[in-house]
Amino acid sequence: MAMHDIRVTVNGTPHDAQVESRLLLVHLLRDQLRLTGTHIGCDTTHCGACTVLLDGQPVKSCTVLAVQADGRQVATVEGLEKDGKLHPIQEGFWEKHGLQCGYCTPGMMMTSCALLAKNKNPSEAEIREAISGNLCRCTGYVNIVKAVQFAAERLR
Amino acid sequence: MIPGPFDYHAPGTLPEALALLSKYGEDAKVLSGGQSLLPLLKLRLGQVGHLVDIGRIPGLEYVREDGGFLKIGGRTRESALEASEAVRARYPILLDTARVIADPVVRNMATVGGNLAHGDPGNDHPATMLALGAQVVAIGPKGERVIPIEKFFLGLFRTALRPDEVLTEIRVPAPPARSGGAYVKLERKVGDYATAGVAVQVTLDGKGAFERVGIGLTNLGPTPIKASEAEKSLVGKRPDAAAMAEASRLVAKASSPTADRRGAVDYKREMARVLTGRALKSAVERAGGR
């Protein structure tokens, strides 16, 4: 089967890779680029632990082929902190205890970032809807909502 | 979790895509949003030799009102449909539908065309498009053809699309005045397929009686279902309780669901009836009727 030469820009840095057609984007990020902040939690596109931004939109990277990301921009959790300064969403999750085991957290934060880029003052209902594609087993979502509200306030 | 091996092509133009589809025939599949196809490949249910990704072809993502139709590019993302001004203002039934497809993150990749072309009676757009009386535009090596939606769904995972065609556009006729529609989906949780889903699109006449009724059903049979008998039963009648109840009963009759974890056959049939009542009520309200 053919291999493909692709260039994917991740968190602003272009990466060249030679990949099988079937390589999932999440495996490119984790196994080849060693950006292990994006996690895998299921095999049926439900859990959202693998959520990254593809050209600014949250997508489940387990259900995107690496080749589909050729020439495009991917943003992962590793790119949130800039020059040693945490992104407000990271601050929010920390301040408000929006994480416990931390496994769903990168995906949650990426989805939340995209929400806040579109909606500067989301209501609780809007936040819950926006993160309804991201499963958490630890927090019961209450503090995740608070974390996003905290970040929204910081960003305004 | 890991798909079996396949070849991947990313043509830059539609003719290139069509050439690839012709070349590989049944061994090729179109990759649009990938949110139905890739999960199947990851579970190794269904082998495919070649994926033809239409994601690089320009001009396939749009929502515009033109010539009496709402025209939706085949590769339009569900999230774009949700965000479209035209849809929000004038096609609330489409907003209802887009909002309950999978979950918000999946909707950034999933496409309207893919939702129809996959031929899955569990997908949500088919019922809505049936209710709206939409048309599907397919382009193949011999050119463009327009397929009425009632003729589009042939069987389980089978549509009228030929292996060498690409679904490029969906056309929804702009509803006349005094029209309204709603899609009601019963799901166990966000992200689930429908236990039952009912789409209703109506137009009322000057006296407030039903002039046109479209009713489509999700996951209540081996294909998406057009509930013709129920539709006909309403034409000419006023939207009173008796008429709506009779139509709902006929929808249940038109349903042939299979039993699964979402429910037994009798439960699903009953839900078809209950949801029809709710969808009708909402459609009539939106049409300005009572």
Next chain:
Amino acid sequence: MQPKTSPEVGGMGHSMKRKEDPRFIRGKGNYVDDISLPGMLWMDIVRSPFAHAKIKKIDTEKALKVPGVLAVITGETLAKFNLHWMPTLMSDTQMVLPTEKVMYQAQEVAAVIATSRYAAADGVDAVEVEYEQLPVVVDPYKALEPNAPVLRTDKKDKKDNRIFHWEAGDRAGTEKAFAEADVKVKQDLYIPRIHVASIETCGCVADFDRVNGKLTVYMTTQAPHAIRTVFALVAGHVGLSEERIRIISPDIGGGFGGKVPVYPGYVIAVAASVVIGKPVKWIEDRMENLQADSFARDYHITAELAAKKDGTITALRMKTLADHGYTDAAANPSKFPAGLFSICTGSYDVKKAFVEVDGVYTNKPPGGIAYRCSFRVTEAVHAIERITDVLAQQLKMDPADLRMKNFIPKEKFPYKSALGWEYDSGDYPRALQLAMEKIGYQALRKEQAEKRARGELMGIGISSFTEIVGAGPSKTFDILGIKMFDSCELRVHPTGKAIARFGTKSQGQGHETTYAQIIAEELGIPASAVQVEEGDTDTAPYGLGTYASRSTPTAGAAGAMAARKVREKARKIAAYLLEVSEDDLVWETGKFSVKGAPSRSKTIQEIAFAAYTNHPQGMEAGLEAVDYYDPPNLTFPFGSYICVVDIDRGTGMVKIRRFVAVDDCGNIINPMIVDGQIHGGLTMGMAPALLEEISYDENGNVQGGSFMDYLLPTAMETPAWELGKTVTPSPHHPFGAKGVGESATVGAPPAIVNAVVDALAHLGVKHVDIPITPEKVWRILKEKGVAE
């Protein structure tokens, strides 16, 4: 409770931000699948499609031709090293890989070792197995019938499918009480199988270093030391020796009890690494996880209460059939094959009680203890809280009144229950009262009456539970013989900072923060300056791990005791430095000062420095202590939960309108973390009540084996939980704390069921089994003629 220390010190009661978060929010957690070692190989597993079948042939020829595949391991391979079977934590036996037959669908049949993740998956696809199907037993009642096929043909002389019979209490006395009762109620309840489904699945990287003869296993485990000892015992005969086995439990993406057992995948990976001499990574995917490991519940219970006309409960009786799957691989303390089920007299002063549990084999995956159950307390509480409501309904008494009437009064603590537990402390009426106030109970009852008259269905359900956690005292608690103490090793550095290592292992509970807060409270060293470590068996003191809400009661206690030992040595050093006798010193957080001359003092930091630079002659240098804490008793957190539901008469959908949870876990280390545990626990209580179930058809095919049908709640299904607290300290715990991690998962389901039944009670409904699906409710409504 007001904290005694300043926020800078961060002792008990401070909602300090978690110390572990900086790495998680940056995506720099170190989970098992993040680990990559030079030369690492991948392992993937071939699984049986059948629930019960002989293995006729395993053909590996095609698989071995797949590029990247190096080897295929079968039961025959392992049998050469006598590793094809292993003991379970309940001293039963379990297959690692089968040589004769498989006994559950998705059972491990062979393992493929390859140079990449993708090649291993391709290899699995190419292994060809020929099976001869055998009759399947999935109904535990059928499994007990005289002509049922005997499943454990590997056990010589086994003629049936029984595993154990366990009982507690006074059978004859209870029978007499029932015979004399004014009122009796009886209810069958089935609590189906569910699955922890932590977002991270199970896996390991097994790394055998041939040169040094050392095995290191990075593993998703909640109990690394126990695993190490088990490996040494199981594989000692192939040369693995305990001092040369290192288990590292790095960051764990949720455990909930599902990462306690030793799964075959781990053992196969270890064997592969030992044989090949390279690191071997095995990470199961979600469907494997749901279908083959970590299940919980599967209890068929008949619950009975006897009572006086006025509602005073006089006796309780429960009979349970426990479906364990094909082997008893539950992770119970060894003397308790039914866990702590005998807590089922609950919060009530029940004078006579008798319970019995029978375990049975079926063709299903093994297990039973998981999903925040506190060792079967979820089952026990579900039963008592349900049967209490059944009694209330029978007596036409308000369920709150019935509970208040029967609660063990505060003055009776420590309370000896009829089934042998000594509850340490409790104030049940206060918690229920607070819950009722918070939810506006009387107003809701009024609203319900009005709605009922209009045909609208609304229900209010109460659960007043008593939990039992902190296993446990060495006289009664052990796992595979290892006593259930836990430990802390605390060392203070010259500059007054500290490192504390524990025998437990957090999977999100925040130990790096809460344990530091305990040390801060005892010694006045700021929590931010106390580094907490867990999970590496080469460095951490021996402990039994984190599950069943035991960490704060055992390891937390050990931390406090170790800190007090340090403080005692610090006192001696302070006395020396200040040239007074120890009795002349007064301790306040962070320093010793001279009685009557408070300006003459030494801070803990000054004392620490002196421990290395100026310690008294005859005393050892250094400032450290180890404590292995043997708890004198368990702890008994409790609470009252009230749930309000509205039912859609058309679809049967149940919507939780409000849920108030009042919890009492004694003295609280970090209120924010405790609340987080409750939020998560409530969500994992709601999920089994309304959404989750693993079931099997008559051929043993699993239903609910992927997230398509195993329904985890999203933020949309989850209500905005409302919390309250009361604080009733544990009299025997060093700082009065109890565990809390599982309280909400224990208490919530019956509150929800009670609410649904309450909504339908006027129609004559007495009980509904979980999960309460819309279809189940609709069927009831239809039968009662009130469906829309």
